[in-house]
Amino acid sequence: MTTTLPRRLGAGLLERASTHPGNVALTLGRRDYTYEEFTVTARSWAAALVESTGGRPRRIGVFAARSATSYLGVAAVLFAGAAFVPLNRKFPPGRTRTMVERADVDAVVVDAASAPQLPEILPYLASRPVLVLPETLRADVPGLDGHRVLDAADLAVFAPPAELPEPAPDDPAYLLFTSGSTGVPKGVPVTHGNVRAFLDANQDRYRLTADDRLTQTFDQTFDLSVFDLFMAWENGARVCAMDPIELLAPFTYLERNGITLWFSVPSVAAVLRRRGVLRPGTMPTLRWSLFCGEALPRATAEAWQAAAPHSVVENLYGPTELTIACTAYRWNPATSPAECVRDNVPIGTPYPGLDAIVMDENDDEVADGEAGELCVAGAQTTPGYWRAPELTAQRYVERDGRTYYRTGDLVRHVNGQYVCLGRNDQQVKIGGHRVELGEIEAAARRAGALEAVALLWPDAGTIALVAVGVDDPRALSDACERELPTYMVPKVIHAIEEMPVNLNGKVDRAALPRVLADHAGAPR
Template sequence: MEIQQPIGGPLRGFLESTRRVGSRPALFVDGKVHSYEDLGRLAGNIATTIRKTSPPSMPLVALLAHRSLTAYAGVLGILGAGKGYVPLNPKLPTERLLRILTLAGPDTLVVGKEAKKHLELLLPKLPQRTSIICPDLEDLESVSLAHPQHQFVVGSAMAEGSLTDGSSREGNDPIAYLLFTSGSTGDPKGVPVRQSNLAAYVGYIADRYGVTEEDRFSQMFEMSFDLSVHDMFVCWERGACLYAMPDHTVMAPSKFIRDHGITMWFSVPSVIGVMEKLGMLKPGAFPTLRGSLFCGEPLLSRHAQAWQEAAPNSFVENLYGPTEATIAITHYRWTPATSPALSKAGITPIGQAFLGQATCVVDAELRSVAAGENGELCLSGSQVTQGYWNNPEQTRKQFVTLPDRGDQVWYRTGDLVMEDQDGCLQYLGRIDHQVKIRGHRVELPEVEFTLREASRSQQVAALAWPVKEGLAEGIVAFVAGGAEGEAGAILQHCRRVLPDYMVPSQIRFLEHLPLNVHGKTDRLKLRELLKEEPR
């Protein structure tokens, strides 16, 4: 298969689809269908307004919106203005959003009406004068008077203009989006994904799956989760329609899939487990699906098989990739006859690298290991980003050269894998304290940093617990020297600064945390304490 690298930025596909099938549906959201022409018209106005409020030297614009017309038009409009978008999830605590805004430094914020209350909480604390663009709001007079240091642009005051590709300058490779992942130092890490990174991914995936304007894509991921980027841009690359799922359907989507004739499905694997428990995975339940993708956490082989039986007309693929490698970079196609035997410990393989991308399994000295040996997975290629946002120290640590691979730069994933004789990668776990919870990457040291702040104890530990069939369902925290009565205040502080999936489900207080022979917290003993608890 020849790799066709798209020319231009991620907007190129949307603009080409608008020219080719402009009257066809591009987006279904809030019960309404919007054509490519209609969506592009609003995005063009947003882009033109941004150009008037933000100088070319500012590379980023933040987007505070959730499953709305403004959310999707905002992404397109920000890119059309030649900027990268910084998605702000309104479900996150205000303090977390403020920290992201401080680290990213945008001077413009696009806001959907569904996030107005969150905007009002942010406004008094924004780190700099900010232009606030509200495409679907009109009455902001009282808010504007209360915060005269900021500029407000309501829908009727927006400039009009057409949507164009904001990456047209030759040799220019602007940021497409900046996502923040959990960081081990207490601060989230910013990952700037360039338009060339995204173009490489979208072009390969759209070709691989033969996407056409007849397809209907599910869209269940939050915009702060990079898998949402796949939903939008692979869909719009070929003139298909994106179906934004209402929040109440995300974990139980059977009716939504059937009612809307979804053809291309993408979710975290844990959704399968929830649907299975609810009795939704009947054989032949989803006949309209022709493609089913799973990513973000290990895919159990029995879940892959259950989904295959529920969607008999669909291929099932397990994708793998960290944010630093642009959504996903390896794939494995499930084959009922052979895949169960290839799945180690009941976990579906993560397969092989996309064409044009590269993997390498290395030992502690970063030297390649032989097939069949365990090692850390390193990644390279046109999808791999250049480093972290304003964090050269972390960039030097994670983006390295390998002794036996010349000057090529590789990203160290921290994932433990084994590559078999056929070049198929098996995921074995992590080599550090990072875990996946509900598909989200979580650095346990960041949770521990927050626990120290809240408890004023230096001896704290956060463990992924319970872990069922290789999947972490939550976090349990241990604190030394505290009293049970302090748990409520500690958890309240955690909820104020951490996303809900990072907040511990319980706090356990011990006089001292157990130490191993090296004087470090003995996490194995703490795990044994949890195992001894009655279920």
């Protein structure tokens, strides 16, 4: 077994299997997998992937979720020298098919729960990727004709190889597909060098040890899951994969598993706060509490800090194109409330080695304190969109010899910290006035709403507000009138019990027009 791969993603997993073989790498339900057991299995699967694809594969889909196969599959793909492509059975089969085709995968690793979707995907593919079924036998899955299949029995004959293919720093470690404005998923290849820069910056910040235990709250099609897995595995710590139902009341789970690092989208914490279960002192084992993926409201940060009194709360920010997260802000109960803007926690400062600038619509850098689009360059900046040069040219810009990614997020640099003002596509015009929807949402939260989302509905001239935790919409409207100009006051306010969320746990803004239409009795 080789342990001389210091820069590849997965190198730490190999090293910890050598230095801490008996440590638990993964807790899945009530089942623990030690580093030795985990890596022996993953390396054996890697040997099968290399042999079945006729040499080092390029990209391999992992069509699995919250199962042993989903985690072992990722490690096996990396050990085979390939990039993993996360796929999700919660997605419509047509979307999964598009991702498989665009990624041009050599193989797909499939768990038992995802295998029933294969007949809806495979017949429509132009290629014939190898199918790896660690949890099932080929006879139990219909529609596999024309594909080479390795099932559980086949995998059992492979042994861990003495040497593993070694990727270069510029080779993709994973290919993640995100929503595209055209309706077609856009691929973001993230290189080994990108991820190594991210992991190094975070280890300098958090100093994780083999005693740490990390949550895994995200689906693996959400790149924040890479933090959980590899920050743990690089440092001999344990990943504890939570079932989504456990997020509704995580306190027993956290205590039973001795969780020291929590990581989720803020919406998870907001739901707990809204339900009144985020009580002081309920999460005593936590020493780090990290949030990313959407704005972190001040009140949510305050409530979480009280519930996890021994924990440092941080707000992370970053799009997939900048490798998981690129800025961080450390919450200070004494000073941070005054630093919040629009009642949201700042996104902080860039990671070491990253350069951030704020540009206006003419690509000119704005003065400190002025609003503009955040653009970031550095080792975490991914090389561009997968086989989409025109889209890459739109979002990646050369400046002073460096390549900056245009985030599409409006920010302001205030007192040494970046504060996020919302998306540049969430600025709308009402009666000739420029309106930031985030400003309306902040006013609603200050007036008592636990969550609030403003949008144009039913036409471009009307602002609607969907709010959670509001008993009297009329009183909320009156409060907005006292704080906002008349043209910014929502004309429609709809109170609901819970915000719709997408598969990543973020508020699903695209679903809100349907919520409003149903509320108004209008047809969809």
